[in-house]
Amino acid sequence: xDKFTTLTGIAAPLPLVNVDTDMIIPKQFLKTIKRSxxxxxxxxxxxxxxxxxxxxxxxLNREPWTRAEILVAGENxxxxxxxxxxxxxxxxxxxxxxxxxxxxxxxxxxxxxNGILPVVLPEEAVGKLMEDAGKGGNARITVDxxxxxxxxxxGEVFRFEIDPFRKHCLLEGLDDIGLxxxxxxxxxxxxxxxxxxxxxLWNGSAA
Amino acid sequence: MSExxxxxxxxxxxHVVHEADDGTCLIYIDRHLVHEVTSPQAFEGLRMAGxxxxxxxxxxxxxxxxxxxxxxxxxGIENEESRIQVETLKKNAEEFGIEYYDVNDPRQGIxxxxxxxxxxxxxxxxxxxGDSHTATHGAFGALAHGIGTSEVEHVLATQTLIQKKxxxxxxxxxxxxxxxxxxxxxxxxxxxxxxxxxxxGHVIEYAGEAIRALSMExxxxxxxxxxxxxxRAGLIAPDETTFEYLKGRPHAPRGGMWExxxxxxKKLRSDEGARFDKVVRxxxxxxxxVVTWGTSPEDVVPITGTVPHPEDFEGPKREAVRRALxxxxxxxxxxxxxxEIDTVFIGSCTNGRIEDLRAVAEIVKxxxxxxxxxxxVVPGSGLVRMQAEEEGIADILRExxxxxxxxxxxxxxxxxPDQLAPGERCASTSNRNFEGRQGRGGRTHLLSPAxxxxxxxxxxxxxxxxxx
Numbered sequence: 001x002d003k004f005t006t007l008t009g010i011a012a013p014l015p016l017v018n019v020d021t022d023m024i025i026p027k028q029f030l031k032t033i034k035r036s037x038x039x040x041x042x043x044x045x046x047x048x049x050x051x052x053x054x055x056x057x058x059x060l061n062r063e064p065w066t067r068a069e070i071l072v073a074g075e076n077x078x079x080x081x082x083x084x085x086x087x088x089x090x091x092x093x094x095x096x097x098x099x100x101x102x103x104x105x106x107x108x109x110x111x112x113x114n115g116i117l118p119v120v121l122p123e124e125a126v127g128k129l130m131e132d133a134g135k136g137g138n139a140r141i142t143v144d145x146x147x148x149x150x151x152x153x154x155g156e157v158f159r160f161e162i163d164p165f166r167k168h169c170l171l172e173g174l175d176d177i178g179l180x181x182x183x184x185x186x187x188x189x190x191x192x193x194x195x196x197x198x199x200x201l202w203n204g205s206a207a
Numbered sequence: 208m209s210e211x212x213x214x215x216x217x218x219x220x221x222h223v224v225h226e227a228d229d230g231t232c233l234i235y236i237d238r239h240l241v242h243e244v245t246s247p248q249a250f251e252g253l254r255m256a257g258x259x260x261x262x263x264x265x266x267x268x269x270x271x272x273x274x275x276x277x278x279x280x281x282x283g284i285e286n287e288e289s290r291i292q293v294e295t296l297k298k299n300a301e302e303f304g305i306e307y308y309d310v311n312d313p314r315q316g317i318x319x320x321x322x323x324x325x326x327x328x329x330x331x332x333x334x335x336x337g338d339s340h341t342a343t344h345g346a347f348g349a350l351a352h353g354i355g356t357s358e359v360e361h362v363l364a365t366q367t368l369i370q371k372k373x374x375x376x377x378x379x380x381x382x383x384x385x386x387x388x389x390x391x392x393x394x395x396x397x398x399x400x401x402x403x404x405x406x407x408g409h410v411i412e413y414a415g416e417a418i419r420a421l422s423m424e425x426x427x428x429x430x431x432x433x434x435x436x437x438x439r440a441g442l443i444a445p446d447e448t449t450f451e452y453l454k455g456r457p458h459a460p461r462g463g464m465w466e467x468x469x470x471x472x473k474k475l476r477s478d479e480g481a482r483f484d485k486v487v488r489x490x491x492x493x494x495x496x497v498v499t500w501g502t503s504p505e506d507v508v509p510i511t512g513t514v515p516h517p518e519d520f521e522g523p524k525r526e527a528v529r530r531a532l533x534x535x536x537x538x539x540x541x542x543x544x545x546x547e548i549d550t551v552f553i554g555s556c557t558n559g560r561i562e563d564l565r566a567v568a569e570i571v572k573x574x575x576x577x578x579x580x581x582x583x584v585v586p587g588s589g590l591v592r593m594q595a596e597e598e599g600i601a602d603i604l605r606e607x608x609x610x611x612x613x614x615x616x617x618x619x620x621x622x623x624p625d626q627l628a629p630g631e632r633c634a635s636t637s638n639r640n641f642e643g644r645q646g647r648g649g650r651t652h653l654l655s656p657a658x659x660x661x662x663x664x665x666x667x668x669x670x671x672x673x674x675x
Contacts, residue, residue, distance in 0.1 A: 017523045022641040027622045031288035033247035076404040082339040084355035113357035165231040190224040200460035200468040
C-alpha cells in the first residue's frame with residue numbers, strides 16, 4: 001500500500017452533505033474486475049452530461065481543480081454502498097485526502113486500505129477550509145499526518161484525531177494481511193477454542 | 208459478578224482472536240458471503256501474493272448484482288462485462304474450493320436472501336460480505352456487516368478482520384403497529400427519526416414488542432436498512448421465531464448439535480442493566496405507512512403527508528433538500544398521494560422474500576395494474592420464486608399485469624438491464640433513493656411491498672389502507 005505522510009496540494013470544495021458512493025462512482029463502473037482506471041468515472045453523473053461531455057461547471061472539471069489532491073466535503077461523506085471502487089476512483093483521479101465533518105463507517109475504513117487519509121474536523125473548520133479550497137491554485141492546503149494537522153493557505157492550523165494503529169499503517173504503508181498473518185498462532189488457537197465452544201459452526205453444517 | 212453485557216458485547220467478546228494494547232482487535236469471521244462485483248480484485252490479490260483461502264468451507268459465492276432477470280439469461284449473459292464478472296466468480300470459486308450457486312441453480316438469489324435460506328446465517332456468529340446490506344443477517348442475532356474488497360481479501364486469507372469495537376445503540380419500538388404498517392415502515396420510520404448518520408459508529412440492537420412480533424422476513428427487512436441509518440450492523444436477539452425458521456435448513460446444525468446450539472443461542476440477549484451509548488424509543492402505534500420524497504433514505508414522510516419545504520430544514524440540509532426536490536421534480540406542499548408513478552419495482556434484499564410477495568398478492572388479487580404503469584416483481588431467490596409459484600402468488604401477480612422475473616438484485620441498483628429512464632418515477636421496495644441509483648435521472652420513492660402494490664393499481668403513491 002502507498003504511504004501517506006504529508007501532502008500539500010490543491011483542494012477542491014464539494015459543499016454537499018450525504019455524498020453517497022453511488023455519486024462517487026455509479027454502478028455501471030463496478031463491472032470491472034480491476035482496481036485501476038476508475039478516475040475518469042469519479043463523480044460521473046455530476047461531472048459529465050447525458051452524452052458523456054464534461055460539465056464545465058463541476059468543480060473537478062475546472063482549473064486548477066482538475067489537479068486537486070484534496071477534497072473538502074459536507075457531513076456523512078461516503079454513505080451507502082460498501083464499494084471500494086469509491087476510494088479507488090478518488091485515488092486514481094489523484095485525491096489522497098478527504099476532509100469532512102463526518103464519514104460513513106465503511107467508506108472511512110476503505111480509505112485506509114488504499115493510502116487515502118480521511119480527516120474528520122469540526123463543521124466550522126471544514127467551512128473555513130471549504131472557503132480556502134474555493135480560492136483555487138494559490139490556495140494550497142497542507143495535510144501533515146505525523147503532526148495530525150491541516151493548515152490552510154493562510155496558515156491557520158487545525159488539529160485532527162486519528163486512530164494510532166491506522167496512522168501507523170498509513171505512515172509505513174503496511175499491508176494488513178501481512179500484519180495479520182504474523183498473528184497466525186493466535187488464529188490457530190482461537191479456532192481450537194471455538195471448535196469446543198461452538199462446534200456447530202464447524203461440523204454442524206457441510207463443513 | 209461480571210458486568211451486564213449487551214448482545215453485541217457478547218458476540219464481540221466471543222470472537223476476539225487478539226487484542227492489541229490500543230484496543231485494535233482481530234475478530235474471527237464465521238461465515239463469508241461473496242458475490243461477483245466486490246470480489247474479483249480480492250481473489251486476484253490472493254493469487255498475486257501466492258495466498259490461499261484459509262477456510263473455503265466457511266465461504267459461499269453467488270452471482271446476484273449483475274444477472275439479468277429475464278429469461279434471456281438461461282442462454283448466457285449478453286452484456287460482456289457482466290458476463291465476465293460472473294464467469295470470474297465461478298472460476299474463482301472453483302479454483303479456491305468455495306461452494307457456488309450458479310446463475311440458473313434454484314438456490315441462486317440475492318446473497319442476503321440465500322444466506323439465511325440455506326442456513327449459512329446462524330445466531331451468535333460473525334458474518335461479512337462485500338456488500339453494505341450484510342446488516343440483514345443481524346435479524347438472527349448474528350453480528351453481520353459489510354466490508355470493502357481489501358477486507359474481503361483479508362477474510363479470505365485469514366478468516367479474520369482487524370476492527371475496533373463499535374458503540375452500542377438501542378432502538379426500541381414499543382407496542383404494536385396498525386394495519387397496513389409493515390417492517391419496512393418501521394425501519395424507514397426509524398431512519399426518518401435518527402437520520403442517515405444517526406447510527407454511525409454504532410451497532411444497533413432493535414428491541415421492543417413491535418420488533419418481537421415480526422416474522423424472520425420482517426426482522427430481516429428491519430436489520431437490512433441499519434446501514435441506511437449509518438450503522439454497519441443491526442441486531443435482533445434470537446428467539447423461538449428464529450429457531451423455527453432455521454431448523455432443517457441445509458447448512459443449519461442437526462440432531463444433537465441442533466439442541467446444543469439452541470441452548471447456547473437462548474443466552475444471546477442483552478443482560479438486564481446492560482449499558483447502551485445511545486437509546487431511541489419509538490411508539491409502534493404512531494408509525495404510519497411511510498414513503499420517501501427525496502434522495503436520502505432519511506427523507507421520510509407518512510403517506511398522509513405532503514412534500515416538505517426547504518425552509519422546514521436548517522443548515523446544509525436545507526440546500527440538500529432544495530437539490531433533492533429539484534432532482535425529484537417535486538413541489539413543496541404537494542400531497543404525497545397526488546404523486547403519479549411510471550414504474551413499480553418489488554424485490555431486493557430488503558423486500559424480496561416470500562412474505563413480501565404474499566403482501567403484494569393480497570393487495571393486487573382481482574385487481575389490475577394501472578394502464579401505462581410498468582410493474583415488476585423480482586423474487587429474491589430461485590426458492591422464493593418456486594414457493595410463490597406453488598402458493599399461486601405468481602399467477603395472481605401475472606394476471607394483475609406484473610412482470611414475473613428471475614431472481615437478482617435487479618432495479619435496486621440497476622447494474623443489470625433493469626433500469627429507469629431519465630425522469631421516470633418509481634415506487635420501489637428497495638433500500639436507496641440516491642440520485643441515479645435506479646438509472647441516471649430516475650426518481651425513486653421507497654416504500655413497503657403492500658404500498659408498492661397499491662401504487663401499481665392506482666398509478667400514484669397511495670395509502671394502502673384504502674385498498675385493504
